[in-house]
Amino acid sequence: EAGVTQFPSHSVIEKGQTVTLRCDPISGHDNLYWYRRVMGKEIKFLLHFVKESKQDESGMPNNRFLAERTGGTYSTLKVQPAELEDSGVYFCASSLQGARNGYTFGSGTRLTVV
Amino acid sequence: SQQGEEDPQALSIQEGENATMNCSYKTSINNLQWYRQNSGRGLVHLILIRSNEREKHSGRLRVTLDTSKKSSSLLITASRAADTASYFCATDVGGSEKLVFGKGTKLTVNP
Numbered sequence: 240e241a242g243v244t245q246f247p248s249h250s251v252i253e254k255g256q257t258v259t260l261r262c263d264p265i266s267g268h269d270n271l272y273w274y275r276r277v278m279g280k281e282i283k284f285l286l287h288f289v290k291e292s293k294q295d296e297s298g299m300p301n302n303r304f305l306a307e308r309t310g311g312t313y314s315t316l317k318v319q320p321a322e323l324e325d326s327g328v329y330f331c332a333s334s335l336q337g338a339r340n341g342y343t344f345g346s347g348t349r350l351t352v353v
Numbered sequence: 354s355q356q357g358e359e360d361p362q363a364l365s366i367q368e369g370e371n372a373t374m375n376c377s378y379k380t381s382i383n384n385l386q387w388y389r390q391n392s393g394r395g396l397v398h399l400i401l402i403r404s405n406e407r408e409k410h411s412g413r414l415r416v417t418l419d420t421s422k423k424s425s426s427l428l429i430t431a432s433r434a435a436d437t438a439s440y441f442c443a444t445d446v447g448g449s450e451k452l453v454f455g456k457g458t459k460l461t462v463n464p
Contacts, residue, residue, distance in 0.1 A: 243395075270450070282396075282441065282454035295450060330396060338450045341386055346395035 241265065243345035245331050251351045257319040260348045264313070264333030271314050272334075272342060273306060274298075277327035288314060321352045359442055359455040367463050372429045374458040376442035377422075383445050385418055385425050386452065390439045399427075399440075432462045 244263040252258050264271045273285040285304070286296040290311035299306070303322070308314040318325055328349050332342035359376045366372055376385070387399040402409045402418045402425065409416045415428040429436055439459045443452040 245395075272450070274452075274454075279456075281456050282443075284451040284453070287450045298451065332396075338445045338452055339384055341398040341401045342452070343398065344388070344396035 243331055243333050243343050245329075245345035245348050247348060248346060249349045249351075251353060252321055254323055254352055255320045257317065258321055258350060260316045260318075260329050260331075260350070262314045262316070262331030262345060264331070265335075265343055268333035268335050268343075269311070270334045270337055271308060272332045273314070273316055274330040274332065275327050276330070277324070282330065285316075318350070321350075323352050326350055326352045359440070359458045361458055362456065363459045363461070365461040365463065366432060368432060368434055370432055370462075372432050372436070372460055372462070374427045374440050374460070376425045376427070376455060378425075378442075378444045378453075379423065380444075380446060382420075385416075386443045387414075387416060387425075387427050388441045388443060388454075390441065390457070392438070396441070429460075432460075434462050434464045436460060437462045 246261045250258050269290050271288040274282050276282045284298040286299055286306055287294045288308045291308050305317045328347045330344050330347045332344040334342045382404055384401050384403045386401045388396040389399055390396050400411050400414055400416050402416050413430045418425045439457040441454050441457040443454045446453050
């Protein structure tokens with residue numbers, strides 16, 4: 240089966256611009272998660288979808304971040320406007336049965352805001 | 354300190370040696386997971402150990418869990434250069450779906 244796919248793999252944008260990251264989970268996985276790792280810090284949870292519903296968005300840093308999962312398939316994470324501190328690697332993961340059985344992560348999108 | 358904190362932060366060994374990484378956490382958990390990240394790539398799930406388990410093996414990996422000490426260790430035996438990566442432990446928090454990761458241990462295996 241195909242794994243979790245993230246696009247783009249790298250993005251360099253200027254401060255104030257908008258960037259949209261995309262994640263295609265493993266087919267049939269209702270659970271989809273976004274995490275990010277800011278340089279030198281821990282990997283941190285952003286939010287969790289079950290199908291198209293946001294189950295937990297407690298990790299979203301502020302209202303410049305908007306995640307959607309229309310139709311319960313792929314998800315997008317938009318950052319608007321981007322700030323320098325948003326630079327880091329954004330990971331998407333999906334799972335069939337939730338965290339108790341582990342996730343499958345994508346390769347991540349490396350976002351650089353200059 | 355953070356939930357899911359690994360030590361050492363960096364470890365450099367020779368091929369063939371064993372590598373041991375430790376993880377400590379603060380709250381009660383349902384399970385603890387170890388992930389690997391090769392440079393520039395995504396996170397790969399290595400092994401999951403549940404709170405009622407004490408030890409688990411997968412190939413050259415051995416994970417222990419001591420819930421009384423709130424700690425876990427990951428042992429990689431007979432290391433290879435391809436094991437060079439960052440290793441993270443992650444714990445669930447209060448039965449929620451979110452995982453809390455540590456900062457990771459950067460392992461370098463020299464050929």
